[in-house]
Amino acid sequence: MDLTITTSLKGKRGLVVGIANKASIAAGCARAFVDAGASLAATYVNDKALPYVRPVADSLGCKLLLPCDVESPGQLEAAFQRIRTEWGQLDFLLHAIAFAPAEDLHGRVVDCSPAGFSLAMDVSCHSFLRMAHLAEPLMTNGGCLLTVTFYGSEKVVANYNLMGPVKAALESAVRYTAAELGPKGIRANAISPGAIRTRAGSGIAHFDEMLAAEAAAAPEHQLVDIEDVGALAAFLVSDGARRITGTIIPVDGGQHAMA
16 A cells, blocks of 8 residues: 555635634644645635734645634534635534633633533533534535544543533544444544643643643653644544544554553
């Protein structure tokens, strides 16, 4: 088997949701998709974020740059309608967004507010299901849905707090999506990177301490970076991964294997 062919994304079209800046996980994945030959559409959450997202999108030659705040009624649907109008199809999707209000994220899980829990679940988990629903009719030749999780979903990680249960729900959503859309040739997987120094990660209390502890625990004593995540993402949306679905795949330097 020629691996250069099976991992090629030439001719494929994908949507990347979650680029925050050039150092974000979504940006690393987007670069890997383009390097493998894909054409991309990307989103930005609001006008404040646009100056950070546009340079990344422009450097990648993104065909479409669309506003998409999943909490703003109609924006997600409008983004997919634009893809339908411009492309008529979609081959893969990366969902790389998560949010929890600071007061709920920094407190105990048992103390989180109903509103904070609902918002975190809606933005971080239910939005993936909404995207899957909207992508399904565009993936007429099959496709791949990807999202990003963290091992704090299955183990208690200090200061990860509310996002632990939320990511656990996201991983379950991935498995059910894979089962339900599998007959149409649509796969669903989640990538579980180790801790990476991103703007999103900086919102977690004592994040620098988490990074140091993770590097110390990993067999190679090295942190992963966005390029490591991108390499896995590009493989998972390629035809070479056509039999991989419903999985949660770590890319953390082996940290998950350590007691």
